[in-house]
Amino acid sequence: xxxxxxxxxxxxxxxxxxxxxxxxxxxxxxxxxxxxxxxxxxxxxxxxxxxxxxxxxxxxxxxxxxxxxxxxxxxxxxxxxxxxxxxxxxxxxxxxxxxxxxxxxxxxxxxxxxxxxxxxxxxxxxxxxxxxxxxxxxxxxxxxxxxxxxxxxxxxxxxxxxxxxxxxxxxxxxxxxxxxxxxxxxxxxxxxxxxxxxxxxxxxxxxxxxxxxxxxxxxxxxxxxxxxxxxxxxxxxxxxxxxxxxxxxxxxxxxxxxxxxxxxxxxxxxxxxxxxxxxxxxxxxxxxxxxxxxxxxxxxxxxxxxxxxxxxxxxxxxxxx
Ligand SMILES: NC(=O)c1ccc[n+]([C@@H]2O[C@H](COP(=O)([O-])OP(=O)(O)OC[C@H]3O[C@@H](n4cnc5c(N)ncnc54)[C@H](O)[C@@H]3O)[C@@H](O)[C@H]2O)c1
Numbered sequence: 001x002x003x004x005x006x007x008x009x010x011x012x013x014x015x016x017x018x019x020x021x022x023x024x025x026x027x028x029x030x031x032x033x034x035x036x037x038x039x040x041x042x043x044x045x046x047x048x049x050x051x052x053x054x055x056x057x058x059x060x061x062x063x064x065x066x067x068x069x070x071x072x073x074x075x076x077x078x079x080x081x082x083x084x085x086x087x088x089x090x091x092x093x094x095x096x097x098x099x100x101x102x103x104x105x106x107x108x109x110x111x112x113x114x115x116x117x118x119x120x121x122x123x124x125x126x127x128x129x130x131x132x133x134x135x136x137x138x139x140x141x142x143x144x145x146x147x148x149x150x151x152x153x154x155x156x157x158x159x160x161x162x163x164x165x166x167x168x169x170x171x172x173x174x175x176x177x178x179x180x181x182x183x184x185x186x187x188x189x190x191x192x193x194x195x196x197x198x199x200x201x202x203x204x205x206x207x208x209x210x211x212x213x214x215x216x217x218x219x220x221x222x223x224x225x226x227x228x229x230x231x232x233x234x235x236x237x238x239x240x241x242x243x244x245x246x247x248x249x250x251x252x253x254x255x256x257x258x259x260x261x262x263x264x265x266x267x268x269x270x271x272x273x274x275x276x277x278x279x280x281x282x283x284x285x286x287x288x289x290x291x292x293x294x295x296x297x298x299x300x301x302x303x304x305x306x307x308x309x310x311x312x313x314x315x316x317x318x319x320x321x
Pocket of ligand 1: 007008009010011012013014031032033034035036037043063064065066083084085086087088089103107125126127128178179180181182183188
């Protein structure tokens with residue numbers, strides 16, 4: 001049974017992936033620093049659930065991807081690495097670009113350098129933000145992505161480039177995945193869907209940037225996990241795939257769907273567009289469909305209901321702020 005290393009596996013997407021692999025009977029090791037970008041207690045809870053499910057098939061290494069020794073220990077004996085550890089989020093990256101480069105770029109290079117087995121497959125958690133202000137939608141992997149509009153996006157583009165160079169020099173199979181706004185249970189608390197649900201539930205106003213016409217391609221976390229799962233099996237060369245919902249929803253529509261699912265009105269606090277934000281994200285997933293068998297199975301309307309059901313349950317159990 002191949003041992004999979006998931007960096008950032010205590011976080012939102014990583015813990016869903018780890019859960020899936022353990023439920024399949026797989027072996028999982030997580031490397032995570034429990035970074036305080038959001039409450040580490042949420043990450044510890046994810047790890048506890050994984051430890052209960054996986055028992056001796058699950059292992060947690062607390063460590064930083066910028067620490068070569070921690071990475072060396074984490075990659076020992078693994079058949080596949082799924083690299084999700086990062087500082088995520090566009091807006092905070094404008095405040096501290098150097099830290100974003102340190103973690104997302106230096107950290108990625110440090111991790112890659114510790115992998116000595118030429119058979120070890122590597123999957124990189126990239127981002128749709130690399131498409132920047134591209135107007136040509138849907139975004140396809142063939143488009144130029146050398147004009148990212150935030151330090152976060154630049155760090156994710158840099159990650160793809162570092163992965164290519166490492167693949168070129170060492171020959172390991174590498175798959176870079178560009179995730180389009182991922183949501184679902186356990187979503188990061190600062191992300192729009194989670195933040196808006198909290199505000200609607202608490203009767204607070206929602207910070208509503210722009211005129212509500214900006215559009216996002218939202219992807220339910222189970223679909224992302226299925227795409228990552230397929231990418232983990234790729235044996236050849238270097239490739240980049242979009243993983244998205246292949247549909248777009250306006251900010252206004254999203255808020256309306258959340259308010260309807262929670263049965264409470266949304267109070268909007270209108271604010272100007274933010275630097276670093278883009279007007280639209282929209283994935284062309286045809287390459288992932290052909291090569292990975294990727295299929296987006298959860299439309300936003302269903303996913304929002306699932307997210308809200310989870311949110312209400314967790315909130316009423318006192319497990320969320
Ligand atoms: N959620 C999305 O919509 C989305 C979209 C595009 C790309 N991504 C990418 O997917 C990955 C996972 O995102 P997420 O939403 O699950 O975020 P997350 O913050 O929940 O998970 C990231 C994990 O990385 C860990 N981490 C941070 N810095 C670290 C370091 N220096 N060393 C070790 N661990 C560290 C954190 O503690 C956290 O558990 C990230 O690489 C992110 O950039 C996410």
